[in-house]
Amino acid sequence: MTIPTYQLSSVDQSIFRAYDIRGIVNQQLNEDTFYTIAKAIAYRLHALGRTQILVARDGRLTSDALANALIYALIDSGVDVVDLGAVPTPVMYYATHVYGIDSGLMITGSHNPSDYNGIKMVLAGTTLAQDDIQILYELIQSKSVMQGTGQYQSFDILQDYSQRIIGDIVLKRQLRVVVDCGNGIGGVIVPAVLRALGCDVIELYCDVDGRFPNHHPDPTVEENLRDLKASIKAHDADIGLAFDGDADRLGIVTGEGALIWPDRLLMFYAQHVLQAQPGATIVYDVKCSRHLRQVIEAAGGKAKMCPTGHSLVKRVMKEEEAVLAGEMSGHIFFKDRWYGFDDALYSACRLLELLSLSEQTVDAQFALVPDSVNTPEIKIPIFEDKKFEFMQLFSEQAQFPDAQLIHIDGLRVEFEHGWGLLRASNTTPCLVARFEAQTEIGLNAIQTLFREQLKAFDATLTIPF
Structure with missing residues (x-):
C-alpha cells in the first residue's frame, strides 16, 4: 500500500x-x-x-x-x-x-x-x-x-434513506414522470425511489458522469431543461423533474412544457402544509415573488423573508421554527414530516403526492397558483473584488423615491405595482438582478429605474436589461 x-x-x-x-x-x-x-x-x-x-x-x-x-x-x-x-x-x-x-x-x-x-x-x-x-x-x-x-x-x-421516503409518501394515482439527473449523483437513487412509489419513470441522463456531457447540471437555467421538455412531450408525461449535480436543488416542468419557478412551487406547498400546520412560519429568500407572502398569509401562515443561500435559509428556519422554506435557486426545505434540510428528492416526492390527490393535470393545478410578469435572475458581470463594495454603495445611495427599501440581502425595492432586486452573488463574479410586476409596462418601468441608477454609479457596467 x-x-x-x-x-x-x-x-x-x-x-x-x-x-x-x-x-x-x-x-x-x-x-x-x-x-x-x-x-x-x-x-x-x-x-x-x-x-x-x-x-x-x-x-x-x-x-x-x-x-x-x-x-x-x-x-x-x-x-x-x-x-x-x-x-x-x-x-x-x-x-x-x-x-x-x-x-x-x-x-x-x-x-x-x-x-x-x-x-x-x-x-x-x-x-x-x-x-x-x-x-x-x-x-x-x-x-x-x-x-x-x-x-x-x-x-x-442509501437503502435506509430510500425506505424513509417511501414510508412517508403515498401517491393516490400513478404519474408518468421524466427524471433528468443531469448526469449528477442523484441518478444513484432518484429513479428507484420514484418507481417504488408507483411512478412510471422515464430516465434522462441518470447515469453518473462527472464530465456532465449532456448539459450543465443546473435546473434553474431554462436552456438546461430543453431535453427534459422534449422527453415530456415525446412520452406524454405528467411532469418532468430536474436535479442539480448533488441533488439538493429541484427544477419542475409541467406536462405542457411550462417551467414552474421555485417561488410558485413554494406557494403550492405552502397552501397544503398550512392546512396541516395552521399558523406555521414559512421562510423564503429575497429573490422570491411578492405573491408568496400573500399566499402564505391568506392560508393563515406567517411569512419570513431571509437572505439568499442554503446555509442562511437553514439558519433562519431554525431561528423561526419554520415548517417549510425555499429559495429561487431551487433549494426546498421541509420540516413538516421531514428534517428541515434541503432535499430535492424528498421535495419532488411531496409534490407528486400532492399532485396525485387530484385528477387534474399538473398545468391545471398550477393555474390556480398566482403568477406575475417577472424575470429570471439576470447576471451583471463585475470584478470579484469589486462586487460587495459596489453593492454596499448602491444600497446606501441609490435613489428610489416613493418606494420601500429592503436591505435584507442587497437592495430590494418595493413599488406599488412590483419590485426590483439587486444583490451581489456570493458564488460568481457578478451582481444579480430580478424584477416582478403586474404588467409588462410596469416591469419595463422598474427595470428602467434600476438601469438608470446603475449607470449613474458605473457607466462601464454591461446591463442586459
Whole structure:
C-alpha cells in the first residue's frame, strides 16, 4: 500500500465562500488544499466537543481523490470518519439526523461546471455559513492543527434513506414522470425511489458522469431543461423533474412544457402544509415573488423573508421554527414530516403526492397558483473584488423615491405595482438582478429605474436589461 504524501499548503482565501468552500480544481484547490482544510475542520470539530464525522462525495471525476485527502487528514487529527461513499448531498444531511453523528462533510461542486469542486459542511448540527467558514481559513493561517489517530469505517445509508421516503409518501394515482439527473449523483437513487412509489419513470441522463456531457447540471437555467421538455412531450408525461449535480436543488416542468419557478412551487406547498400546520412560519429568500407572502398569509401562515443561500435559509428556519422554506435557486426545505434540510428528492416526492390527490393535470393545478410578469435572475458581470463594495454603495445611495427599501440581502425595492432586486452573488463574479410586476409596462418601468441608477454609479457596467 502506498503511503499518502499530502502536505499542508497555502490556501486561496477566495474559495471560502458564503455557503461553502468551492473552486476550480488544480487552479484554486487540489488534494493538498483539501488535506489542509480538513486539518482545520478537525481542529474546529475538537473545539466543538466532537470526535466523529460523516464524509460523502458526488460523482465528479475529482471527488474520490479529494475525499481521500480529506479523510486522511481527519483521521490523522484524531477524528473518527464514517464514509458514506458517493451519494447525494441530502443523504449526508439525513445521516447527520439519524446516525448519531451530527457533523458531516460533502465533497461536491454542486451545479458548477465539471472542473469545480468543493465542500458543504455541517459541524455539531449547524450548516456552516459566512463567519463560520472564514474561521476555517483563519485556523489555516494560524497553523492550528492537531495530531491523533482516528478510526475509519464505511457505511451504506442509501437503502435506509430510500425506505424513509417511501414510508412517508403515498401517491393516490400513478404519474408518468421524466427524471433528468443531469448526469449528477442523484441518478444513484432518484429513479428507484420514484418507481417504488408507483411512478412510471422515464430516465434522462441518470447515469453518473462527472464530465456532465449532456448539459450543465443546473435546473434553474431554462436552456438546461430543453431535453427534459422534449422527453415530456415525446412520452406524454405528467411532469418532468430536474436535479442539480448533488441533488439538493429541484427544477419542475409541467406536462405542457411550462417551467414552474421555485417561488410558485413554494406557494403550492405552502397552501397544503398550512392546512396541516395552521399558523406555521414559512421562510423564503429575497429573490422570491411578492405573491408568496400573500399566499402564505391568506392560508393563515406567517411569512419570513431571509437572505439568499442554503446555509442562511437553514439558519433562519431554525431561528423561526419554520415548517417549510425555499429559495429561487431551487433549494426546498421541509420540516413538516421531514428534517428541515434541503432535499430535492424528498421535495419532488411531496409534490407528486400532492399532485396525485387530484385528477387534474399538473398545468391545471398550477393555474390556480398566482403568477406575475417577472424575470429570471439576470447576471451583471463585475470584478470579484469589486462586487460587495459596489453593492454596499448602491444600497446606501441609490435613489428610489416613493418606494420601500429592503436591505435584507442587497437592495430590494418595493413599488406599488412590483419590485426590483439587486444583490451581489456570493458564488460568481457578478451582481444579480430580478424584477416582478403586474404588467409588462410596469416591469419595463422598474427595470428602467434600476438601469438608470446603475449607470449613474458605473457607466462601464454591461446591463442586459
